[in-house]
Amino acid sequence: MITQDARALLDTLFERMLDANERSLGYPAAKDFDYSALERFLRFPINNVGDPFADATYRVETRECEREVVAFFAELFRAPHDDWWGYVTNGGTEGNLYGLYLARELMPSGMVYYSEQTHYSVAKNLHFLGMRHIMIRSQASGEIDYEDLRETLKIHRDVPPIIFANIGTTMTEARDDIAKIAQIMDDLAIRQRYIHSDAALSGAYASFLEPRPAFDFADGADSVSVSGHKFLGAPIPCGVVIARKHNVQRIARAVDYIGSLDTTISGSRNGFSPLMLWYRLRELGISGIRERLARSLACAAYLVEGLRAIGIDAWRNPSAITVVLPRVSDAIRAKWQLATAGTISHVLVLPNVTCEQLDAFIADIAAERAAQGV
Amino acid sequence: MITQDARALLDTLFERMLDANERSLGYPAAKDFDYSALERFLRFPINNVGDPFADATYRVETRECEREVVAFFAELFRAPHDDWWGYVTNGGTEGNLYGLYLARELMPSGMVYYSEQTHYSVAKNLHFLGMRHIMIRSQASGEIDYEDLRETLKIHRDVPPIIFANIGTTMTEARDDIAKIAQIMDDLAIRQRYIHSDAALSGAYASFLEPRPAFDFADGADSVSVSGHKFLGAPIPCGVVIARKHNVQRIARAVDYIGSLDTTISGSRNGFSPLMLWYRLRELGISGIRERLARSLACAAYLVEGLRAIGIDAWRNPSAITVVLPRVSDAIRAKWQLATAGTISHVLVLPNVTCEQLDAFIADIAAERAAQGV
Numbered sequence: 001m002i003t004q005d006a007r008a009l010l011d012t013l014f015e016r017m018l019d020a021n022e023r024s025l026g027y028p029a030a031k032d033f034d035y036s037a038l039e040r041f042l043r044f045p046i047n048n049v050g051d052p053f054a055d056a057t058y059r060v061e062t063r064e065c066e067r068e069v070v071a072f073f074a075e076l077f078r079a080p081h082d083d084w085w086g087y088v089t090n091g092g093t094e095g096n097l098y099g100l101y102l103a104r105e106l107m108p109s110g111m112v113y114y115s116e117q118t119h120y121s122v123a124k125n126l127h128f129l130g131m132r133h134i135m136i137r138s139q140a141s142g143e144i145d146y147e148d149l150r151e152t153l154k155i156h157r158d159v160p161p162i163i164f165a166n167i168g169t170t171m172t173e174a175r176d177d178i179a180k181i182a183q184i185m186d187d188l189a190i191r192q193r194y195i196h197s198d199a200a201l202s203g204a205y206a207s208f209l210e211p212r213p214a215f216d217f218a219d220g221a222d223s224v225s226v227s228g229h230k231f232l233g234a235p236i237p238c239g240v241v242i243a244r245k246h247n248v249q250r251i252a253r254a255v256d257y258i259g260s261l262d263t264t265i266s267g268s269r270n271g272f273s274p275l276m277l278w279y280r281l282r283e284l285g286i287s288g289i290r291e292r293l294a295r296s297l298a299c300a301a302y303l304v305e306g307l308r309a310i311g312i313d314a315w316r317n318p319s320a321i322t323v324v325l326p327r328v329s330d331a332i333r334a335k336w337q338l339a340t341a342g343t344i345s346h347v348l349v350l351p352n353v354t355c356e357q358l359d360a361f362i363a364d365i366a367a368e369r370a371a372q373g374v
Numbered sequence: 375m376i377t378q379d380a381r382a383l384l385d386t387l388f389e390r391m392l393d394a395n396e397r398s399l400g401y402p403a404a405k406d407f408d409y410s411a412l413e414r415f416l417r418f419p420i421n422n423v424g425d426p427f428a429d430a431t432y433r434v435e436t437r438e439c440e441r442e443v444v445a446f447f448a449e450l451f452r453a454p455h456d457d458w459w460g461y462v463t464n465g466g467t468e469g470n471l472y473g474l475y476l477a478r479e480l481m482p483s484g485m486v487y488y489s490e491q492t493h494y495s496v497a498k499n500l501h502f503l504g505m506r507h508i509m510i511r512s513q514a515s516g517e518i519d520y521e522d523l524r525e526t527l528k529i530h531r532d533v534p535p536i537i538f539a540n541i542g543t544t545m546t547e548a549r550d551d552i553a554k555i556a557q558i559m560d561d562l563a564i565r566q567r568y569i570h571s572d573a574a575l576s577g578a579y580a581s582f583l584e585p586r587p588a589f590d591f592a593d594g595a596d597s598v599s600v601s602g603h604k605f606l607g608a609p610i611p612c613g614v615v616i617a618r619k620h621n622v623q624r625i626a627r628a629v630d631y632i633g634s635l636d637t638t639i640s641g642s643r644n645g646f647s648p649l650m651l652w653y654r655l656r657e658l659g660i661s662g663i664r665e666r667l668a669r670s671l672a673c674a675a676y677l678v679e680g681l682r683a684i685g686i687d688a689w690r691n692p693s694a695i696t697v698v699l700p701r702v703s704d705a706i707r708a709k710w711q712l713a714t715a716g717t718i719s720h721v722l723v724l725p726n727v728t729c730e731q732l733d734a735f736i737a738d739i740a741a742e743r744a745a746q747g748v
Binding site: 001002003006007010013014016017018020021024026027029030031033034035036037038039040041042043044045046047049057058059060062064065090091092093101128129130229233234235236237268269270271272273275279282283333334337338339 | 375376377380381384387388390391392394395398400401403404405407408409410411412413414415416417418419420421423431432433434436438439464465466467475502503504603607608609610611642643644645646647649653656657707708711712713
């Protein structure tokens with residue numbers, strides 16, 4: 001029985017979240033979603049056991065929705081016809097882990113290359129998987145330094161390279177150019193190779209940017225991971241990973257117990273997230289995603305201008321919805337929940353962010369500077 | 375915009391689940407839960423970034439609830455005072471992966487021992503982590519063969535053992551006795567060792583069984599993983615892993631980006647599941663769990679008797695809520711969504727299962743036998 005105490009705690013938590021949610025500009029989580037139509041499904045013990053494309057015994061599941069979501073992203077990422085596979089993950093990290101795992105299985109002696117601006121979870125993943133790796137310099141923008149990559153690949157031509165590419169780095173939303181990376185490997189006559197695309201943030205809209213970033217299967221990627229809770233928005237971290245089917249089949253193993261081929265990481269899998277993503281994609285469609293992207297890009301430009309107008313050296317990468325600025329004070333950081341790393345902070349201008357909100361943020365910084373007599 | 379088409383598909387899915395959920399006896403997922411009080415939280419992009427016990431910048435989170443849930447299980451599992459740590463996982467597999475990862479970090483040359491009745495995901499985990507391992511024979515009950523374990527440990531005394539113990543195997547709910555295992559290692563003067571307790575199913579109630587199975591920290595475990603969606607029930611797979619804090623601290627690494635020590639596997643973590651588990655534990659309390667357990671045990675006994683009465687050779691392990699029977703026909707398997715492996719099938723008598731439902735199941739089998747003239 002839920003006591004009055006517990007109810008009061010829940011109410012407090014709800015109010016606190018309502019408040020915190022109003023002033024969150026630093027985390028890559030869109031807030032303009034409404035999944036109330038799905039609440040009725042919370043009464044079921046949903047479990048998308050095993051491979052979403054195989055049959056399974058347990059029927060309280062949403063694998064049909066999951067397949068539709070996976071197919072949507074496979075097409076968006078220009079995966080080769082009839083040679084793609086994927087599933088809904090618990091977020092970008094799981095998708096990256098899956099891509100690296102697949103690469104390791106295909107090339108056990110492979111060497112992983114990734115830029116110094118790569119998310120910290122990747123080093124954790126590599127340690128987890130016991131994969132050899134070399135960190136490559138980043139440019140000031142956050143994009144990988146292609147010359148350093150070329151020189152380093154040249155030295156290690158005896159081991160197959162596994163490229164971990166960032167399609168939107170955590171701090172500056174820099175996008176590594178997969179076509180350029182593939183060209184470098186072509187130049188060096190490196191045929192046996194694997195490219196994983198970490199498109200956690202940008203994957204949901206990169207296909208609609210002009211010019212189109214080189215990040216997907218047609219550009220040379222072998223797997224792509226994207227988050228669902230970032231640009232699209234969801235109350236629960238989730239994502240999608242897409243890989244080449246013939247690669248996945250090589251590492252599949254038959255499992256009698258669930259009557260299914262076991263190709264996922266978790267086994268028992270969250271079936272509510274696929275339902276949310278399915279609903280969200282149906283709701284928005286391509287036109288809705290395009291519209292949200294246009295709004296974000298316009299507001300990001302507005303923020304850069306506004307900050308510059310008060311003397312703050314703000315900037316953003318081409319077609320980025322992330323605005324970078326010099327490290328903010330602890331007070332600003334706490335109030336607006338900004339992520340900071342070293343000398344910089346950033347604002348994520350997701351589709352829910354309004355000009356009014358950005359005005360308030362700029363005003364806070366201006367007031368602080370005025371108080372300090374800057 | 376959600377079309378009529380999409381709404382109709384949702385309605386169909388809902389009806390299908392409602393129906394499938396009625397006739398599901400084979401999967402370890404309790405169905406008698408009601409989280410409608412938490413639906414309002416689905417409007418927030420909740421994310422329990424990083425370590426639940428450290429401070430973090432992002433405030434749309436439920437880490438306070440998560441800490442309460444972790445503390446509840448730490449106490450239930452008799453973790454040493456002031457030397458425990460844990461977090462809410464995406465299910466039993468993640469908790470097992472965490473325990474094995476921790477063991478590997480502490481003893482990189484360690485050898486993992488587990489019985490042949492161990493869940494298939496463990497072999498996948500071990501391959502993932504690149505850990506050496508030896509499969510030990512199981513007894514007919516599904517419990518590990520202690521003599522085989524003793525003999526095998528004796529041969530490999532030069533490498534520290536990592537024991538993966540099943541506290542409720544998937545098919546027969548057999549529980550390995552950790553006290554016996556610890557005694558074997560004591561006999562062999564093996565001091566450097568690690569024991570992980572996979573209590574996915576039984577962890578939620580094993581502390582209340584009489585006699586109490588030897589499975590927790592006081593019995594010698596170094597980490598325990600339990601599922602939240604199994605005996606307690608939840609619409610999303612979730613769980614809790616508890617480990618000795620001084621071990622976890624040895625593998626923690628500081629991460630500037632999230633302003634937190636990164637000791638979890640996922641990084642961005644589901645904050646809705648901790649809320650559900652918190653609510654469920656507040657709702658049930660110890661007395662509620664005890665009451666549910668008594669109901670399940672009584673119904674499991676009822677099912678064994680009922681099946682035996684019609685000539686089916688059904689059985690269950692001591693204090694098990696899992697009833698084992700000879701492999702059922704495909705028709706029965708599909709209708710009641712039973713898991714089968716080799717020559718056996720099983721029924722999970724979770725707290726939501728009623729005698730009426732079991733009567734219907736028994737009647738189906740009896741009718742099939744009558745039709746076949748058995």
